[in-house]
Amino acid sequence: MSALIDALHRRLPTERVITDELRRLAYGTDGSFYRLIPEVVVVVHTEDEVRDVIQLARSHARPVTFRAAGTSLCGQAVTDGILVLLGEGFAECTISPDGAAVRVGPSIVGAEVNRRLAPLGRKIGPDPASINAAKIGGIAANNSSGMCCGTAQNSYNTLAAIRVLLADGSVLDTAEASNVQAFRQSHAGLLDGIAGLAAEIRADHALVHRIRAKYKIKNTTGYSLNALVDYTDPVDILAHLMIGSEGTLGFISKVTYHTVPEYAHKASCLVFFPTMDIACQAVVGLKQQPVDAVELLDRASLRAVAHKPGMPPQLKTLDEGVTALLIETRAPDGAALQGRIKAILAELGNYALVEEPAFTTVPAEMEALWNVRKGTFPAVGAVRKPGTTVIIEDVAVAVPDLAACCLDLQHLFAKHGYHEALIFGHALEGNVHFVFTQDFGTEAEVARYAAFMDELCTVLVKKYDASLKAEHGTGRNMAPFVELEWGTQAYDLMRRIKTLFDPESLLNPGVIINDDAEAHLRHLKPMPAAGELYAPVDRCIECGFCEPQCPSHGLTLSPRQRIVGWRELSRRKANHEEPGQLGEDYLYMGLDTCAACGLCSTACPVGIETGALVRAARGEQLSGVARQLGQVAANHFGATQALARTALKAGHLAAGLVGDTALSKLTKGAWKPGMPHPQPLGRASRTSGDKVVYFPTCAGRIFGAESAEQALSATVIRVLERAGYAPIIPDDVNSLCCGQSFSSKGMASEADQKSAALEAALLKASDNGRYPIIMDASACTMRMKSFLEGRLQVLDLIEFAHDALLPRLMLHKKEAPIMVHLNCSARRMGFDQKLRLLAQACAQDVVMPAEVKCCGFGGDRGFAVPELNAHALRKIHDAIPAGCCGGYSSNQTCEVGLTANTGLTYRSIVHLLDECSAEAARMATC
Known part of the structure; x- marks a missing residue:
């Protein structure tokens, strides 16, 4: 292995060849319930770098797995070989002038592509629930779909062109005619092999019929055999085989999509039916109507979210067996939207309903309805026992079979003891998801899961000819069942496809094609309890939705990766093992480089704020001396603030002598160019007018400006007075602090001590809340809003300026x-x-x-x-x-x-x- 590492170091910058235990573990974790730790992780930014890695992997006989966002649920992006992380060099996005096409790289997030397309009224077709975190590489490689995508707008059916790097290092770019022509000459053997497979299939009319039937519903099980019957040119077949190939046939370096309209006019409605059967009958009728999404939620799903804030109150009182359909329709204008609503309501009138349906076009109300659907998956994850994992699977059947399939699923859950299981999904496509919790910590539990999977797959295939994987990709969990679904003849064709593209089985082996009948039971991810300091950490499902929000993601660790590392440290502690080098590395990567900003919680399906864990861990790491100093600073905050101002003045003196750049180097970046000069606190002069309490926060009191007139406090007072307000500054303001600076260092008790003192001062200054209270730093405002818990209202300068100052200025x-x-x-x-x-x-x-x-x-x-x-x-x-x-x-x-x-x-x-x-x-x- 050392020879491979040395060779990688010769081809890539040292910092992009990752061998430390912590990051191999953390970076090697995806959203699935499988755990393989890569031997080495490499970060690549160019095709040439990918080619170099593949060549080195071949010469050292090591497997290669490509990783985009790692949100995949079925183990497609884990390996014990070389893990290739796609860097920002692959985040290309080029939009055609009319927005009808977009050429994107594999490491750009799907939602970011849609954000750039939005001004043109367009979007990409695939719309997976993970689109805010999932990257194009994964979306294309798994042929992801989603709530509104159906089969018509997935990657396979909206593909305009693709650029791929094959296992032999060659590149095919179907957007470049000259490249295609050269590829036809250099890879005639490969193309002839593809053409031969296609001819073989087309000669078998029964197989052609079966393939076409299988793709009338969503299907991501195995390779995209429909490419062999939909296209005759082997280049087109190759391009479409890459979609859904999960990194086993080649590396997708660019995708060009035909975009689809994104209509601004939308309406949603949550409709309740007395039984699952009636709801599914309605789905058959709604499929003929102008609907864009129909999401099914069984009674267990509705019950799981009923007590969450903002949920419709009737969810708590619905009868057993009630099933809901969440319907959305979209149109290019308001008149067309009303016409579509009318047609849908007329269709719904043909079925027994629990209550009269009503559409809403109010964005906030629509969001509340969709939160019912979005809350189902997190609801299971939030209540599971520590040490268990959440499993989400998705299957598809013909829409007329939907009701019977759901009833069979419910029967299987009960039979195998998965009483917490929920069913929801994209009913319009006969695509349902089911979620349940699983403990893989004992042989008995693994055996229970194995028995469930065997019976589940058998029932779905034999009774419904279902897609065992509708939109999540085959992965490790369903690879042993591909042959069961497709049959020996079709599975043999898939084997031959793999061999044509990757004869050495170098690329992501064991995914899609796997001879091990128990592969889905191996390499199961441990989920040790780790919530001693911060209980919500045990709810983490390691999905990676948090990562695009995190400022340290790509530098050291993301929130998901911090939790992975913390779980391993907790496991070692519980087993009386030494933390080792992993523990040492975690101090910097896990704790020091976390901004503790909390943005991760805004994207987390189960609301985890990893920063809270980090703050608690920082507090645990504090020495006795550090804690004593913190207490002294809290008790003598005025003197501490004065000392900080003095240090800032000294910094400016030093910068005047050696320059900002030199001082920054000497202080290892602590001194910043453009550092503010300390200035005295501004004074209010106006006594007439509406009274408002203004608390100048400590950062503003320490970091001033070029002049006293430009200082933050002086500027706030001046604007308030210009708008007709008479500002009141709390007494002894220089000794006051909201506690945020202590909280971020893990000094929770000192932070609360300062918050309580500030609360008393604000109560007094505001005449027990009679006057508005504003703060000039959003971080401090947020802390006090949380600390006060409704006892006293404080306003951030942003909200007060928008609501009260704008109308007056x-x-x-x-x-x-x-x-x-x-x-x-x-x-x-x-x-x-x-x-x-x-x-x-x-x-x-x-x-x-x-x-x-x-x-x-x-x-x-x-x-x-x-x-x-x-x-x-x-x-x-x-x-x-x-x-x-x-x-x-x-x-x-x-x-x-x-x-x-x-x-x-x-x-x-x-x-x-x-x-x-x-x-x-x-x-x-x-």
Whole structure:
């Protein structure tokens, strides 16, 4: 193995050849219930690098598995060989002028492609539930579909062109005629082999009929045999065989999709039927109507989400056996939408219903209805016992068989003891998912699962000729059953396809084609209890939905990967094993480089905030001396703040002597270019007008500006007074703190001590809540909103400025473009629209980069581990428009990091209001 590692180091930068135990474990984990730890992980950015890795793998006889997002549920993206992680070099996205086609790389997230297509009213056809995290490579390689996609709009049927790197290192790009012509000459043998297989199938009319029938419903079991009957040109066949091949035939480096319309006019309705049978009868009728999605939810699904916030109240009282259909219809305009609603309601009138159905077009109400569907999977994951995993499988049957199939599934669940199982899915396609929990910790439990899978697959195939995998891909879990579903003749064809493309079985072996009848029972992932410090961590299903939100993902670890590492450390602790080097590495990768921003919780299906685990772990790591110093700082916060201001002044003196760049190097990045100068606290002068309590947060009090007049507190006071308010500053403000800076270091008791003191001061200043209370840093606002729990209302400067200041201020818009950063706290509080509207009231051109989420400064992380801040902002530079006159946000430390990393001056959004309202006042007097 060392020879392979040495060879990889000669071909790739050292930092992209990963051999440490922690990251091999963490990076090698996908969303499935399988665990294989790669020998080495490599990060690639170009086709040439992929080719080099494959060549080295062949010369060292090691298997290769490609990984995009790793959200796959069936073990397609795990290996004990070489794991190839697709880097950002493969995140290409080129849209045709009319939006009718888009050429994308395999490492761009599906939702990001749709975001870029949205202004043209288009989207890609595949719409998996994981689209906010899943990348194009996985979407294409698994032929993923989704709620509205059906079979007509999946990757196979919307493929315009594909670029693939084959096991021999050659490239076929069907978008380039010259490449295709050269490939026909260089790979005549491969193409002849494909053509021979296609001719063999077409000569067997019974097999052709069977293949066509199998693909009338969703089907991702095995290879895409429909390519051999749908196309005659072997190049077209090859291109479509790659879709759904799960990385076993070649590497997909680019995909060109025909896009589909994304209609703005939508309506949704949740319809209740007294029985599963009646609901499924309605599905048959609805398939003839203008519907875009019909989601089925059985009674167990409805019961599982009934007590969640925002759910329809009737979910708690429905009779046993009631089944729901969640229906959505879309149209290019309002009149067409009403016509479609009318047709659907007329169809529903043919069936017995629990209550009269009603469509809504109100976005918030539609979101609430869809949250019923989206909450089903997390509902099982949230209540499972520690040590168990969540299994989600998906099958498809002909729509007329849907009711009987669901009833058989319910019978099998009861027979095998899966009493918590839920059934939901894409009823319009006869595609249902079922979710249950499984403990793989004992032989008896593994045997129970094996018996269930054997009977399940037999019933589905023999009784319904079902697709055992409708849209999740074959993977390791269903590979032993491919022959059962397709039969020996078709399975033999699949074997020959694999051999044609990959004769050495180098690419992702064991996936799709697997001779081991018990392969689905091997390499099962352990899920040790790890919630001693933070209980919700045991709910993690390792799906990876959190990763696009995380500022450290790709630098060290993502939230999922932190939990994987933490679980392993917990297992070792429980077994009295030493943490070893993995434990040492976790201190930096797991704890030091976590921004603890909490954005992971906004994407997590079960609401886990990995930052809470990290804060608790940091607290556990604190030495006695560190905790004593923290207590001293909390008890003497005014002196601590004064010391920080003195240190900042000293930093500016040093920078004046050696320069910002040299000082930054000397301090290992802690000193930042453009660091603010400390300034005195602003003073309020107006006594008449509406009273408002203003608490200047400690970061704003420490980090000032070029002049006292530009200091944050002075600017807030000036804008408040300009709008007719009389600001009240709490007494002894310099000794007050919300506790956020202590919380982020794991000092929970000290943090609560400071929060309680601030609560008392705010109560007094506001006359027990009589006057509004505003805070000028979103992170501090969010902490106090949570700490006060309704006892006292505090408002963030963003929400107060939008709701109360905008109506009172005259504003002159800037002509030059501005940048706006929605920091993680403002994002979590839902202030994105209010911040955008504030900025748009002040500037003609507002840029709010969608790909930049948390800036990674994380309170003091930007000083301690500046590489986290730089990594989190790596995509911001391309978004800065020409002539940009500055940037704005609502957290002082975020603004320090943004200024240092972009070269633009970032300040609070209140500075923008100040400038534009002052200019408006000046122009009014001219």
